[in-house]
Amino acid sequence: MATPPRRGTLTYTLLALAALFVATALLTRAYRAERQQRAEMHFRSGQWLAGEGKNPEAAAEYRSALSYMHRDPRYRLALALALYRMRNWAEAQAHLLELRNADPASGLTNLMLARLAAAGGRTEEAAQFYRSAIHGLWTEKPRENRIAARFELIDLLLKTKKRKQALAQLLELAAEAPAGAALQRRMGGLFLQAGSPRDAADAYRDAIGIDRRDAEAWRGLAEAEFAIGDYRAARRSLQQALESNPGSPDVERRLQQVEEIIQLDLGAPHISSAARYRRSRALLRRALASLEACLAESGRPAGTPLGAEAEALLQGRAKNRDQAAAENIAMIQLLWTARRDACGLPPAGDPLAVLVARLPQ
Amino acid sequence: MREPWSRMSETQRFLLLSILIGVFTGLLIVCFHIAIDFVTWHALGSLSGRFDWRRLIWPVLGAAAATMIVGRIFLAAKGSGVNQTKAAFYVSDGYVSPGAMVGKFAACSISIGSGNSLGPEDPALHMGAGVASLLGRLFGLERKSMRLVAPVGAAAGIGAAFNTPITGVLFVMEEVIASWTASVLGSILLAAVSAVVVVRWFLGGEPLFRVPPFQLRHPSELLVYAALGVAGGVLAAVFIKGVAWARARLERLPRRAQGYLPLAAGFLVGVAGQWMPEVMGAGYDAIDSALHERFPAGLLLGLGLMKMAVTLIAFSSGVPGGMFAPTLFTGAMIGGGLGTLASRYWPFPSGSAEAYVLVGMGTFFAGVFRAPMTAIFMVFEVSASYVIILPMMVAGTISYFVSRQLQPVPFFSMLARHEGLDLPSADEYRAVESLRVEDAMQPPGEAVLEPETAVGGARELAARSGAKVWLVKLGEAQWSSATLEQLNDGEPDAPLKGVLPLAPHPRLYPDLPLDAALRFLAVYPVIPVVSRSDPGILLGAITLDGVHQAYGILPKPPGSGQSG
Numbered sequence: 001m002a003t004p005p006r007r008g009t010l011t012y013t014l015l016a017l018a019a020l021f022v023a024t025a026l027l028t029r030a031y032r033a034e035r036q037q038r039a040e041m042h043f044r045s046g047q048w049l050a051g052e053g054k055n056p057e058a059a060a061e062y063r064s065a066l067s068y069m070h071r072d073p074r075y076r077l078a079l080a081l082a083l084y085r086m087r088n089w090a091e092a093q094a095h096l097l098e099l100r101n102a103d104p105a106s107g108l109t110n111l112m113l114a115r116l117a118a119a120g121g122r123t124e125e126a127a128q129f130y131r132s133a134i135h136g137l138w139t140e141k142p143r144e145n146r147i148a149a150r151f152e153l154i155d156l157l158l159k160t161k162k163r164k165q166a167l168a169q170l171l172e173l174a175a176e177a178p179a180g181a182a183l184q185r186r187m188g189g190l191f192l193q194a195g196s197p198r199d200a201a202d203a204y205r206d207a208i209g210i211d212r213r214d215a216e217a218w219r220g221l222a223e224a225e226f227a228i229g230d231y232r233a234a235r236r237s238l239q240q241a242l243e244s245n246p247g248s249p250d251v252e253r254r255l256q257q258v259e260e261i262i263q264l265d266l267g268a269p270h271i272s273s274a275a276r277y278r279r280s281r282a283l284l285r286r287a288l289a290s291l292e293a294c295l296a297e298s299g300r301p302a303g304t305p306l307g308a309e310a311e312a313l314l315q316g317r318a319k320n321r322d323q324a325a326a327e328n329i330a331m332i333q334l335l336w337t338a339r340r341d342a343c344g345l346p347p348a349g350d351p352l353a354v355l356v357a358r359l360p361q
Numbered sequence: 362m363r364e365p366w367s368r369m370s371e372t373q374r375f376l377l378l379s380i381l382i383g384v385f386t387g388l389l390i391v392c393f394h395i396a397i398d399f400v401t402w403h404a405l406g407s408l409s410g411r412f413d414w415r416r417l418i419w420p421v422l423g424a425a426a427a428t429m430i431v432g433r434i435f436l437a438a439k440g441s442g443v444n445q446t447k448a449a450f451y452v453s454d455g456y457v458s459p460g461a462m463v464g465k466f467a468a469c470s471i472s473i474g475s476g477n478s479l480g481p482e483d484p485a486l487h488m489g490a491g492v493a494s495l496l497g498r499l500f501g502l503e504r505k506s507m508r509l510v511a512p513v514g515a516a517a518g519i520g521a522a523f524n525t526p527i528t529g530v531l532f533v534m535e536e537v538i539a540s541w542t543a544s545v546l547g548s549i550l551l552a553a554v555s556a557v558v559v560v561r562w563f564l565g566g567e568p569l570f571r572v573p574p575f576q577l578r579h580p581s582e583l584l585v586y587a588a589l590g591v592a593g594g595v596l597a598a599v600f601i602k603g604v605a606w607a608r609a610r611l612e613r614l615p616r617r618a619q620g621y622l623p624l625a626a627g628f629l630v631g632v633a634g635q636w637m638p639e640v641m642g643a644g645y646d647a648i649d650s651a652l653h654e655r656f657p658a659g660l661l662l663g664l665g666l667m668k669m670a671v672t673l674i675a676f677s678s679g680v681p682g683g684m685f686a687p688t689l690f691t692g693a694m695i696g697g698g699l700g701t702l703a704s705r706y707w708p709f710p711s712g713s714a715e716a717y718v719l720v721g722m723g724t725f726f727a728g729v730f731r732a733p734m735t736a737i738f739m740v741f742e743v744s745a746s747y748v749i750i751l752p753m754m755v756a757g758t759i760s761y762f763v764s765r766q767l768q769p770v771p772f773f774s775m776l777a778r779h780e781g782l783d784l785p786s787a788d789e790y791r792a793v794e795s796l797r798v799e800d801a802m803q804p805p806g807e808a809v810l811e812p813e814t815a816v817g818g819a820r821e822l823a824a825r826s827g828a829k830v831w832l833v834k835l836g837e838a839q840w841s842s843a844t845l846e847q848l849n850d851g852e853p854d855a856p857l858k859g860v861l862p863l864a865p866h867p868r869l870y871p872d873l874p875l876d877a878a879l880r881f882l883a884v885y886p887v888i889p890v891v892s893r894s895d896p897g898i899l900l901g902a903i904t905l906d907g908v909h910q911a912y913g914i915l916p917k918p919p920g921s922g923q924s925g
Contacts, residue, residue: 005367005501013499017384024388028563031395038402064407067646071567094654101573 039068043075050082058082073099073106080112089116107136111149118152123160127153147177151186158193167194174203181207181214188220197227215245222254229358231262257351264351266329267358277321280328283359284310286352287335294343306338329359375506379548382496382510383517383555386489390521390556391563393466393488397481400474401642409638416476416638417631423475424627424680427468431681435464442487442683444777446515447537447784455494455507457514462491468681476641478630478671479682482522486683489518489556509545512537513552520553521560523685524569528739529553535732536773539787570649572744575716581709583755589699589717590724590756593692594763597728600669600691601768605775607677622678630671640668643686648722651697652715658701661714665694684772688729689722696721719744720756727757728764731771731786798878799871801911802890802901809834809899810843816860817853819843830886830904833857838896839865840889871900875911878903 046061062079069075076095083092093116099109114129130153138145150173157166170190177183184207191200204221207214218241225234238255242248262268264279264286271279288310295301310331318324336356339345346353369377404419431438437445437458442465449457469484493514497507512533520529530553534546577583611622633640639647651661672687700717719740727736740753770778777784810819810833819831823845833841841863851860867881868891881888882905892898909915 005499009499013381013496017381017388020385020388024391024563027392027395031398034402035398038407042407060409063409067407067409068402070646070649071571091655098571098573098653101571 035068039065039072039075041065042068043078046078046082050078050085055082055085059086059088073102077108080109084112084116089119092116104132105137107133107138107142107145107149110136111145111152114149114152118156123156123162126156127165130156143178147173147183151190154190154194158190163194166190167196167199170194170196170199174199179206179210181210181217184210185214185217185220188217188224192220192223192227197224200224201228213244215241215248215251218244219248219251219254222258226258231258231265234258235262260351261354264355265358266355267360273321273325277318277325277328280325280332281314283352283355284314284328284332284335287332287339287356288314290346290352291335291339291342294339298343300342304338306334310335332356332359371503371506374500375502375509375548376551378496378500378502378510379513379551380555382489382493382514383552384559385492385496386514386517386552387521387556387559388563389462389466389488389492390485390518391560393470393481393485394522394560394564396466396470397474397642400470401476404475405641412635413638416634416641417628420476420627420631420634420641421624422627423471424477424623424675424678427472427475427477427681428623428679430468430471431464432679435460435468437461438464438468438487438681439679440780441773441776442483442485442490442518443515443536443773444780444782444784445487446490446511447773447777448782449490449494449511450508450537451784452782454504455497455502455509455511457487457491457494457511459491459495462488462495465491465681469683472680472682473642475627476630476634477627477680477682478640478642478644478668478675478687479680479684480643480686480689481683482519482685483683484681485518485522486515487518489514489516489521489552493517493552509548513545513548516549517552517556519685521556523739524557524560524564524567525739525742526550526553526557527742528735529557531735531738532732535735535787536730539785568743568745569645570652570719570743572652572719572746573713573715575719575744575746575749576712577716577748577752578710578712582703582707582711583752585699585703585707585711585717586720586752586756587759589696589721590759591763592695592699593721593724593756593760594728595767596669596691596695597725597760597764598767600673600729601764601770601772601775603673604677604772605770605779607673608779611677619679623675623680626671626675626678626680629674633667633671637664637667639664640671640690644668644690645686648690648693648718651693651718654701654714656694656697658698658705658714661694661701662698665691665698668694684729685726688726692725693718693722696724716749716752719749720752723753724756724760728760729772731761731765733757733761796875796911797871798869798873798875798890798903799901801875801878801907802869802871802903803907804901805832805899809840810857812858812863813856815853816848816851816855816857819857820848820853823848832887832889832899832902833861833863834899835863835865838868838891840868840899841866842885842887844886868896869903875908878908882908 042061042065046058046065049061050058059079059082062075062082065075066072066079076099080092080095080099083095093113096109096113096116099106100113103109110129110133114126114133117126117129130149133149134146134153150169154166154169154173157163157169170187174187177187184203188200188203188207191197191203201221201224204217204224207217208221211217218237222234222237222241225231225237235255235258238251238258241251242255245251264283266276266279266283288307292307295304313328313331333356400423404423405415406413437460445457445461449455465484465487469479469481473479473481490511491514493510497510502510515537516529516533518529519532520526523529530549533549538545611619614622630641647664650656656664668687669691672684672691675682676684697714697718699721700714703711703717704714723736723740726739727733736757737750737753741750771786774784774786810822810831812833812835829845831843833843835841841861843857843861847861857863866885866888869878869881869888870893871890878888882903887902887904889899890901890903892900906915910917
């Protein structure tokens with residue numbers, strides 16, 4: 001038989017419950033405070049060590065901080081960054097993915113994941129993370145960080161020969177980037193790499209608009225104009241670059257090449273028959289010299305029937321200049337084909353290559 | 362004026378008390394959790410990095426202090442919490458000593474907090490049972506309710522410790538009460554939910570582990586999970602046998618030497634913790650790390666085996682603490698290790714290692730504790746992923762059967778017998794084949810009488826068949842009965858309906874347990890057995906003799922007749 005409860009049992013029990021509730025609340029408060037305090041202590045120590053470049057020691061401190069407050073994203077991010085610097089990419093990625101699960105919009109987390117994916121050769125994944133970083137949330141300097149992330153993405157896309165995607169990113173960047181000579185110069189260079197010299201020229205002009213004595217911008221504009229095929233404009237830009245930075249050997253060499261192209265360009269409009277003939281002979285001589293140099297370099301016999309034919313053309317006298325020029329041009333193309341077969345083509349931008357490419361068909 | 366309490370019915374009181382038990386237990390478990398962390402922080406600091414002298418000293422001191430508390434001061438706190446709760450349920454009418462509660466709190470906070478490789482769930486379960494028992498006595502519950510109150514508290518305790526109410530309920534139903542038909546289910550649910558709500562109130566609603574999204578990438582992966590099940594089952598059996606072997610051996614040591622065993626166990630844990638600090642304490646942080654692929658395969662397997670070894674030593678030497686967390690740890694690491702190897706070498710696409718960590722956890726749990734349902738739902742509750750159910754069922758079931766095959770005696774039964782108790786186990790119940798109505802029923806044959814049949818005709822039939830009792834068909838799906846004595850008393854020409862009372866008898870179905878028939882056979886001499894799809898179809902009849910024959914009390918007749 002059950003013993004009936006004593007009078008007031010329920011009341012006393014509820015009072016005891018209330019007392020235990022209050023005691024637990026106080027204990028929990030003290031517990032949380034101590035946990036937070038211990039975690040912060042390790043975090044600060046980790047930051048100091050990371051500042052000293054002691055990444056393994058910093059990582060250990062961040063791990064300790066996390067063992068107290070394993071949900072605090074600051075500690076996890078700091079640990080991931082330390083691990084990234086230690087090139088412990090697998091664990092860094094595990095932490096970053098966890099941070100991303102908790103906060104998929106974090107710009108920094110996505111950027112770090114993008115870098116890890118890029119380092120691991122996972123281009124598509126990296127591009128995806130870069131895009132998330134660009135459109136993500138940044139706690140500090142959001143505009144600058146987004147632009148920097150986009151630049152990294154463009155670099156990656158260009159490295160992996162995805163020019164169209166890179167160009168799309170560049171156009172978006174151009175639309176949102178603030179004024180700044182360095183930024184415009186950088187964009188100009190990337191536009192050039194992405195195969196859009198007109199956009200590159202615009203970017204360089206913007207940079208020049210900010211500082212007319214910006215030699216680098218003039219140099220870049222010259223390259224853009226060169227790529228467009230406007231050699232006279234390129235010459236002017238290079239001259240401006242030299243004016244701003246006199247004696248630059250690189251600019252001088254490029255100016256010389258541009259001069260050479262302008263003088264020998266058979267594709268230039270409105271040139272007389274005499275000039276065409278003269279240019280074709282000069283170009284033929286160069287093409288022959290280039291082939292012979294190539295054959296010598298590759299250890300093959302120098303005297304070829306084609307070379308002999310070219311020599312004969314150069315030796316002969318022209319009765320009809322237009323016809324002779326046409327014969328010269330045909331021979332130049334044969335020599336260039338032979339050179340390509342023997343040694344490959346010289347790098348793009350080489351004056352001779354540019355001149356041959358501009359030969360009238 | 363009477364208190365509202367005394368105006369309530371016993372059922373209402375029990376339900377209200379279940380909520381009180383849940384809230385009290387939840388508060389106690391919050392304090393227990395905090396106490397363990399405080400001890401860990403002050404004794405060991407953060408368990409990261411290698412080589413720390415504190416890890417050598419504190420487990421020894423902690424083991425010594427905890428063993429002294431349960432060995433000298435609170436003797437009732439000694440032993441497995443699950444078995445103590447089962448003993449309260451089966452043996453001592455729900456009595457759990459308050460000393461057990463206090464002793465478990467103090468001893469386990471110190472032993473687990475100081476880095477000994479044991480878990481807080483079993484003590485939490487015991488404390489919950491203690492709270493429930495105390496409140497049950499204070500509120501003067503009847504004897505029947507008092508018996509049930511300890512499991513109610515146990516569910517609150519384990520639910521609060523895991524922060525998973527379903528797991529708490531299932532474990533108590535599966536292991537402590539060993540029955541799925543218990544009427545106490547509502548109270549257990551209320552207590553477990555109340556306790557978990559309190560824990561979440563104070564410590565936050567975050568689950569035990571942060572589980573990343575999981576997907577089964579290829580059906581062939583189930584083979585890998587099956588292999589994990591086999592590995593989990595074998596390791597579980599090895600573990601149980603190891604504990605049994607170690608306990609038996611260590612008990613033979615001189616009494617004086619036995620006193621030093623916990624210290625030696627603490628020292629060994631400390632030595633292991635120099636290289637693998639993750640194995641110290643409950644190890645939930647390490648499981649969390651494994652779930653996020655922060656360990657390589659070799660380290661995962663190493664951690665799993667090391668944890669198994671140090672837990673075996675700590676538990677066998679009598680350091681107070683539970684086995685749930687170490688079991689989850691071991692399974693998680695072994696699963697993670699195998700999963701990492703599978704993701705590298707399995708020829709078909711396979712998921713990330715974290716899924717294997719999770720499934721491994723449940724697999725080893727199912728193998729050691731023989732609670733496959735709890736294991737499956739625990740993993741489901743922790744991961745909140747439906748996709749994981751299928752791999753978990755495959756691995757958990759295989760592990761359960763492999764472990765049972767290799768080690769027939771379940772873990773808690775082994776411990777109980779070692780402590781001199783013979784407590785029932787759901788796993789052993791499952792192994793016993795229960796008899797059903799169909800095992801004892803006789804086919805109806807020709808001997809179903811009509812109410813219009815003359816008594817004389819019925820007597821002739823009786824003489825021919827040798828039966829002592831018949832069914833009398835009253836109408837569609839209604840039968841009564843007639844006994845030989847009743848026939849002998851009637852006029853030969855009189856119809857049966859004129860002689861016999863012919864009240865309709867209850868019907869039985871062939872799949873019902875045999876004890877359902879026994880209740881009716883005390884009142885009726887024969888019960889019709891009918892089809893569930895059509896109660897008008899008579900499948901047979903059951904008599905007391907038939908039941909006796911089914912149990913082997915009477916020899917079975919060579920032919921079949923309606924009556925026994």
